[in-house]
Amino acid sequence: MASPSIPPHKSSFLSHCLSADALSFGTYTLKSGRQSPYFFNAGLFHRGPLIRAISTAFAHTLASTPLPFDVLFGPAYKGIPLAATVVDKLAGLDEERYGNVSYSFNRKEAKDHGEGGSIVGAGLKGKRVVIIDDVITAGTAIREAIEVIEREGGKLVGIVVAFDRQERMPSASEKGEGGEEGTKASAIGEVRRQYGIPVLAILTLDDLIAYVKEQKGSFGTEEDMTRLEEYRSRYRATDV
Ligand SMILES: O=P(O)(O)OC[C@H]1O[C@H](OP(=O)(O)OP(=O)(O)O)[C@H](O)[C@@H]1O
Numbered sequence: 001m002a003s004p005s006i007p008p009h010k011s012s013f014l015s016h017c018l019s020a021d022a023l024s025f026g027t028y029t030l031k032s033g034r035q036s037p038y039f040f041n042a043g044l045f046h047r048g049p050l051i052r053a054i055s056t057a058f059a060h061t062l063a064s065t066p067l068p069f070d071v072l073f074g075p076a077y078k079g080i081p082l083a084a085t086v087v088d089k090l091a092g093l094d095e096e097r098y099g100n101v102s103y104s105f106n107r108k109e110a111k112d113h114g115e116g117g118s119i120v121g122a123g124l125k126g127k128r129v130v131i132i133d134d135v136i137t138a139g140t141a142i143r144e145a146i147e148v149i150e151r152e153g154g155k156l157v158g159i160v161v162a163f164d165r166q167e168r169m170p171s172a173s174e175k176g177e178g179g180e181e182g183t184k185a186s187a188i189g190e191v192r193r194q195y196g197i198p199v200l201a202i203l204t205l206d207d208l209i210a211y212v213k214e215q216k217g218s219f220g221t222e223e224d225m226t227r228l229e230e231y232r233s234r235y236r237a238t239d240v
């Protein structure tokens with residue numbers, strides 16, 4: 001059902017995410033160590049209509065920008081099917097503009113036989129690269145991907161994620177380092193400032209909360225919503 005306050009392309013994608021349980025409520029430990037009352041699991045887009053929904057959302061987000069690029073880089077593991085299917089979707093949207101765009105991804109462990117190395121798909125040397133990934137929380141995964149691209153001689157020109165959790169970077173005390181608390185900037189904001197590139201998200205936590213409220217009980221319980229809003233107040237970045 002269309003939602004009046006968020007655009008139809010977002011509400012349609014949100015409805016796919018919630019129906020497939022790719023957005024779910026519960027208690028989850030994140031890569032950053034935070035305990036979250038919700039989780040975005042892009043691994044659950046494993047059937048045709050679902051992978052089509054997410055790749056279409058990525059392709060339309062990319063096509064709405066004038067950004068020129070040669071390669072979509074999908075960080076292992078969940079970025080891998082995204083990069084491959086979005087390349088296909090883009091070529092289907094506009095063969096002339098995107099027919100030469102390639103996909104590429106890293107192996108988490110380098111291969112020492114056969115073709116060897118840690119990159120699968122297109123080489124990155126001298127290429128304009130866009131990272132596409134499932135979710136950004138503290139930005140660790142994105143920074144690891146940037147290191148791979150720089151090491152391989154690629155030029156990072158943009159990043160698109162399916163879900164921006166709009167969280168602030170972990171503080172020194174959260175990382176167990178003591179000292180200054182630091183800024184309350186978002187992981188996305190920090191990457192934008194540091195690299196001067198566009199960083200786009202198809203959905204944000206604000207979109208999720210607005211949509212679930214508008215669907216009035218179709219997804220999640222009142223307690224889920226309370227926990228979600230408490231979590232948002234606790235970890236929300238100041239620059240989103
Ligand atoms: O912004 P961050 O704090 O880094 O968290 C988000 C990242 O965490 C997960 O990756 P993970 O390394 O668990 O890899 P996976 O794709 O193998 O699940 C997820 O896929 C994101 O890439």
Ligand SMILES: O=C(O)c1cc(=O)[nH]c(=O)[nH]1
Binds near residue numbers: 029031038039041136
């Ligand atoms: O921060 C994470 O580790 C994380 C959050 C989330 O919602 N989904 C995911 O795959 N990882």
